[in-house]
Amino acid sequence: MSVLLEHDSQRPVQSHLDELTWRTTLVFATVAVFTVLWSLQVDAFLDAVLTGLQPCSGDCLNVYDPAQWSAVRWLACLILGVLSSVPLILFQMLQFSKPGLLPSEYNALRRWLASTAVLLVGGSYLMMTEVLPKLYQFGFEQHHRAGLVAQYSAVDMLLVGAFCIWSFLIVVATWNAVAVLGFFGVLNAQTADFWRLRLYGMGTLLLILSIPSHASAMLLPLLATYWTSSELIGQRWFNKPVAVNGTASLRLDAEGRRRRVSMVDCSCEGANGHHGHATVPGCSTVDVVSLCTEPSSRTNLIEHVMHANITDIVITGCDGTPCPASLHQNMARLDVSVHGLNLMSLQNKRVTSPHPDIDVRSAFYSIPSLFTAPVRDSMLMSLIEEKAWLQEDIHLLSGGNEVEWGTYQPANCVLVPPCKTTRS
Numbered sequence: 001m002s003v004l005l006e007h008d009s010q011r012p013v014q015s016h017l018d019e020l021t022w023r024t025t026l027v028f029a030t031v032a033v034f035t036v037l038w039s040l041q042v043d044a045f046l047d048a049v050l051t052g053l054q055p056c057s058g059d060c061l062n063v064y065d066p067a068q069w070s071a072v073r074w075l076a077c078l079i080l081g082v083l084s085s086v087p088l089i090l091f092q093m094l095q096f097s098k099p100g101l102l103p104s105e106y107n108a109l110r111r112w113l114a115s116t117a118v119l120l121v122g123g124s125y126l127m128m129t130e131v132l133p134k135l136y137q138f139g140f141e142q143h144h145r146a147g148l149v150a151q152y153s154a155v156d157m158l159l160v161g162a163f164c165i166w167s168f169l170i171v172v173a174t175w176n177a178v179a180v181l182g183f184f185g186v187l188n189a190q191t192a193d194f195w196r197l198r199l200y201g202m203g204t205l206l207l208i209l210s211i212p213s214h215a216s217a218m219l220l221p222l223l224a225t226y227w228t229s230s231e232l233i234g235q236r237w238f239n240k241p242v243a244v245n246g247t248a249s250l251r252l253d254a255e256g257r258r259r260r261v262s263m264v265d266c267s268c269e270g271a272n273g274h275h276g277h278a279t280v281p282g283c284s285t286v287d288v289v290s291l292c293t294e295p296s297s298r299t300n301l302i303e304h305v306m307h308a309n310i311t312d313i314v315i316t317g318c319d320g321t322p323c324p325a326s327l328h329q330n331m332a333r334l335d336v337s338v339h340g341l342n343l344m345s346l347q348n349k350r351v352t353s354p355h356p357d358i359d360v361r362s363a364f365y366s367i368p369s370l371f372t373a374p375v376r377d378s379m380l381m382s383l384i385e386e387k388a389w390l391q392e393d394i395h396l397l398s399g400g401n402e403v404e405w406g407t408y409q410p411a412n413c414v415l416v417p418p419c420k421t422t423r424s
Contacts, residue, residue, distance in 0.1 A: 023092045030088055035081035042077050046158070053133055053157055055140035061154045068155050079162070086117055102303045108184040115180065116173045123172060124165045132161055159212060166210055170203045171226055175233050182237030190247075190308050192238040200227060248308055249282040254372045261312045261370070263360075264301060266291050272317035274343045277356040280364050284308060291315065292322045302330055314339045314364060339367055358383070 038045075054061055063069045082089075090113050098106055136157070177199055181187035187195055204223060211219050231238070248260040263285045265278035278285050286304050288297035305313065313331070315323070319340030331338050341363040365371065365379040 020096060023096055027085065027089055027092055030085045031078075031081045033081075034084040035077045038077045038080040038084070039074070042073055042080070045080070046073065046076060049128060049161075050154055050157065052129060053136055053161065055133070055136040055152075061152055061157070063154050065155065072155050072158050075162070076158070083121070090114070090117060102306075103299060104184050104186050104303060108180045108186050111184070112173075112177050112180040116169075116176050119172050119176065120169050123168050127165060127168060128161060132164065156214075160215075163210065163212055163215070167207060167222065170206050171229070174199050174203045174226070174230050178230060178234035178237065182234065182240065186307075187234070187237045188240045188307075189238065192234075196238075200230065248284040248310055251282065253370065254375075257311075259311045259370070260309055261314060262286055262304065262308065262310045263364075264288060264291065264313050264315045266297070266315055266317045268317040268344065269293065272344055273347065274316055274356045274360055278316045278360050279357065280361055283314070283364075284310075291327060292318075292324065298324070298327050298330075301327075302334075305331075305334055305336055310336060312337045312339060312370065314341060314367070316341050316360060317344050318342055319345075337369065339369065341367075 050061060093113065094106075094110055097109060101109065178187065178195075181195060203226060207222060207226065208219065211222075248262050251259045251261065253259050261280075261283045263278040263280055263283045265275060265285050265287045266272060267275040267287075267289055269290045276287075284304070286301055288294065288301060291297050291301070301313070304310065313336060315338065319342040320328075320338045321340070323338075328338060341360065343359060343363060346359065361383060362380060365383065366376055368376070371379065
């Protein structure tokens with residue numbers, strides 16, 4: 001089963017396939033209509049393009065293969081039809097993708113599609129009117145100085161221009177994707193390899209499959225330039241730390257399993273007096289308003305869990321019981337264990353605490369499902385030695401009615417409540 005966000009609904013796979021079918025059919029039908037319409041004006045369009053690209057005066061352009069010219073003509077109609085349908089294509093892609101993306105991923109996709117479309121249209125125009133004519137003119141001058149008679153193939157000239165525009169689209173789309181993902185916090189040190197594989201892999205595959213046979217010698221320099229430039233542009237985000245506080249370090253439990261722990265610093269709508277002090281070495285910290293009542297808080301937590309490969313979350317305020325069943329179900333689907341420090345229960349034993357950070361760390365070190373008894377005792381002793389200046393007592397509460405009722409402890413006493421764990 002997949003993870004469901006607060007605005008998601010459980011839908012069968014067939015409904016997604018049906019939606020994809022009718023959206024794709026609508027796009028294909030629109031492209032077909034525009035292609036037919038452009039076929040009525042494509043000759044004038046190609047004549048204007050070749051006039052701009054022609055580097056020499058007179059009749060130096062030839063068509064050596066009429067059948068190939070016909071194929072290029074219809075290819076131009078198809079490209080113009082796709083470009084004319086770009087607004088509809090972008091809208092359908094966003095509407096279909098929205099239910100399956102996290103909020104930050106959807107915002108990044110929306111900005112990426114819009115900016116890439118603008119850059120594609122503007123860059124293609126500049127390339128066909130400024131860059132390629134100057135390159136063809138430079139080549140013509142080289143031929144003229146060598147004493148060669150200029151006779152160029154109109155088909156090859158158009159195909160080279162189409163490949164240049166296609167390569168420009170792939171490279172710019174990758175650059176733009178790296179920048180947008182980094183701007184929205186989706187791309188960071190933890191997700192860098194994930195996005196490198198998808199962006200570079202797809203772009204490299206498209207370049208390899210689309211390069212003309214007579215330009216195959218340019219493939220390796222083109223790929224090297226593509227990878228190097230993308231790395232240089234994304235360098236500031238590839239090494240960027242995670243947006244939350246701290247980084248979840250890799251731990252090994254008693255059975256040798258890899259664990260990454262994240263502290264969920266829930267303010268419980270202001271009721272948690274330990275809010276703002278959930279800083280534990282080796283753990284990331286997610287600051288949320290209320291897991292019980294705020295859907296956005298649960299969405300932010302799920303996003304961090306998915307991106308950082310978290311295996312255990314530790315809720316500071318409660319023991320996890322008040323959280324909605326949907327949160328526990330999503331954590332179970334992600335194979336994440338939920339632990340609760342239940343620090344708010346200390347208010348029944350002590351009114352205030354001068355050292356809330358020590359309460360958090362001592363409670364964390366006492367989680368039996370994360371640490372064995374010798375490890376827990378060792379970490380608590382290390383904490384006591386680290387805080388040698390601390391003159392107060394440390395009490396380990398045993399649970400049951402003692403947690404809710406009992407003799408009040410002094411305000412400067414450190415209390416360790418019993419923790420609860422929901423195993424995934």
